[in-house]
Amino acid sequence: MLKPSDKWTWYYDDSEQHLMLDLGNDMVFKTNLSRKLIVECAIGINEFSVDDASAFQTYKEQISHLNLSEPRQAELALYCVAAKRFHKPVQPKSWFFDSLSDGSCVPEEGDFVKLANGHGEGAFIVLEVGDSASLCASIKLDEFNLNGHKSLQFGQAIKVMHDRMSVINHHFLVQPMALVG
Incomplete structure (x- = not known):
């Protein structure tokens, strides 16, 4: 299973038009957050913080109870962390x-x-x-x-x-x- 690292970095990719997470070792995770969904501070480079790692653990523990493959669990946990940190404040729908x-x-x-x-x-x-x-x-x-x-x-x-x-x-x-x- 994926383990958080202080070497991970968030960045916005203009060509993909989505927030990305560089996991190192030539691995990049494309989040489901497009430009219109993210806060301004997400544009540029942001370190994967201690708060991100803590949120990842919280979500990973819960998600481990779901009937999902390990790659899907990791994908969902990273989507959750990205949304928690970078999703624009929105009104309830x-x-x-x-x-x-x-x-x-x-x-x-x-x-x-x-x-x-x-x-x-x-x-x-x-x-x-x-x-x-x-x-x-x-x-x-x-x-x-x-x-x-x-x-x-x-x-x-x-x-x-x-x-x-x-x-x-x-x-x-x-x-x-x-x-x-």
């Missing part, structure tokens, strides 16, 4: 999702949450928690249909109000159980 009656969800970073709409339901990982909304990334390999015309790809981030989500960690985190008889 909660209208794509059904409201839940209780509205009491208060997720934590790294939680898995379920979001649903008339086209289906999907699982997401929470990247950044706000007072009433959180930035989440789709963990579904297939695209998640938002409205029949728009969809979210694997690892793509969206900000959603908490009253639209329910925490579903228990679906992925299986605890060993001892049967006593």
Whole structure:
């Protein structure tokens, strides 16, 4: 599995028109963040920071519970770190999702949450928690249909109000159980 290094560097590639991560050894990771989605400070060279490494570990630990290959787990973890650090602040796009009656969800970073709409339901990982909304990334390999015309790809981030989500960690985190008889 991929291990963070202080030699990694983020940079924006004009030819690819996406934020990239140089992993050294002639390996480069292309994020899913285009120019219009990133903050100004992402243009130029940025070191892979201690905070990035910490976020990578948080996401990697959670993602390891998913039924994804190791390369897909690493890809999703890096998408999450890139979005957490460089995604532009955005308004919630909660209208794509059904409201839940209780509205009491208060997720934590790294939680898995379920979001649903008339086209289906999907699982997401929470990247950044706000007072009433959180930035989440789709963990579904297939695209998640938002409205029949728009969809979210694997690892793509969206900000959603908490009253639209329910925490579903228990679906992925299986605890060993001892049967006593």
